[in-house]
Amino acid sequence: xxxxxxxxxxxxxxxxxxxxxxxxxxxxxxxxxxxxxxxxxxxxxxxxxxxxxxxxxxxxxxxxxxxxxxxxxxxxxxxxxxxxxxxxxxxxxxxxxxxxxxxxxxxxxxxxxxxxxxxxxxxxxxxxxxxxxxxxxxxxxxxxxxxxxxxxxxxxxxxxxxxxxxxxxxxxxxxxxxxxxxxxxxxxxxxxxxxxxxxxxxxxxxxxxxxxxxxxxxxxxxxxxxxxxxxxxxxxxxxxxxxxxxxxxxxxxxxxxxxxxxxxxxxxxxxxxxxxxxxxxxxxxxxxxxxxxxxxxxxxxxxxxxxxxxxxxxxxxxxxxxxxx
Numbered sequence: 576x577x578x579x580x581x582x583x584x585x586x587x588x589x590x591x592x593x594x595x596x597x598x599x600x601x602x603x604x605x606x607x608x609x610x611x612x613x614x615x616x617x618x619x620x621x622x623x624x625x626x627x628x629x630x631x632x633x634x635x636x637x638x639x640x641x642x643x644x645x646x647x648x649x650x651x652x653x654x655x656x657x658x659x660x661x662x663x664x665x666x667x668x669x670x671x672x673x674x675x676x677x678x679x680x681x682x683x684x685x686x687x688x689x690x691x692x693x694x695x696x697x698x699x700x701x702x703x704x705x706x707x708x709x710x711x712x713x714x715x716x717x718x719x720x721x722x723x724x725x726x727x728x729x730x731x732x733x734x735x736x737x738x739x740x741x742x743x744x745x746x747x748x749x750x751x752x753x754x755x756x757x758x759x760x761x762x763x764x765x766x767x768x769x770x771x772x773x774x775x776x777x778x779x780x781x782x783x784x785x786x787x788x789x790x791x792x793x794x795x796x797x798x799x800x801x802x803x804x805x806x807x808x809x810x811x812x813x814x815x816x817x818x819x820x821x822x823x824x825x826x827x828x829x830x831x832x833x834x835x836x837x838x839x840x841x842x843x844x845x846x847x848x849x850x851x852x853x854x855x856x857x858x859x860x861x862x863x864x865x866x867x868x869x870x871x872x873x874x875x876x877x878x879x880x881x882x883x884x885x886x887x888x889x890x891x892x893x894x895x896x897x898x899x900x
Contacts, residue, residue, distance in 0.1 A: 580889050610755065614633065664743060677873065684719075684866060707842075733876065737788070783822060793826065800872055803835050807833040815854075830869055834868060
């Protein structure tokens with residue numbers, strides 16, 4: 576089930592205009608509740624030594640169930656009206672995108688820094704990152720915001736659009752379920768090292784192509800935004816694989832090169848310090864304006880991807896029509 580050619584631009588336009596309104600029930604909330612219940616059931620039914628095998632059930636039930644529910648709902652609506660089903664599909668895809676919310680979160684941090692309110696900037700950053708933020712100086716606060724926006728160009732924008740392109744809203748919803756699973760159980764700690772491995776691995780696989788496509792699109796995005804396109808190309812090719820994630824390093828390295836800054840370094844999580852390899856060259860200190868620059872890169876990349884998706888959808892439709900005849 577691939578989406579009609581206008582579904583993705585409609586969904587993207589809804590996100591740019593409305594973001595994530597609180598009055599709209601969000602599928603991720605239901606996914607989170609489902610994950611908690613399925614995890615509890617697995618822990619009741621299986622012994623700890625079986626958690627690794629049982630971990631496969633989490634994405635199978637949650638992501639598979641999310642896909643099935645979205646598919647069934649759209650099929651029912653299609654029986655009433657194809658236009659109603661397409662409109663519902665646009666709304667479902669909209670719920671998987673978070674470009675406006677990501678930009679707004681970053682700009683909240685930027686706004687506090689512009690006003691010189693470092694404590695407020697630290698608190699706002701703490702709402703969108705897992706690292707400790709109470710001790711960070713302004714350049715490190717900016718780094719946290721830039722890294723978060725850059726990484727989530729993939730998770731929050733390009734990946735859901737990519738899966739909506741190839742599989743419609745059901746596949747985009749399934750991707751969002753996989754991403755939610757990774758954020759809840761995909762940790763390499765004692766609690767989830769066995770139970771969450773399958774969810775984490777599936778998230779890595781799902782984001783593999785979108786992450787690399789995003790890095791490639793960030794090069795012309797840097798040129799269009801008046802930033803360093805050559806730097807984006809050079810740094811993503813040089814530093815992307817130094818990131819501990821198989822995917823996050825691609826958008827982060829490209830953004831670092833485009834901005835002409837260095838990302839990565841020391842982070843503290845619950846009082847424990849860890850070091851992440853540097854990406855980019857430290858030609859200058861990070862500054863608050865790097866946050867809106869990163870948001871502009873995100874909007875350019877996502878906009879270009881939507882245009883490409885429309886072209887591909889129309890091409891597929893025409894090819895199918897001609898072959899069908």
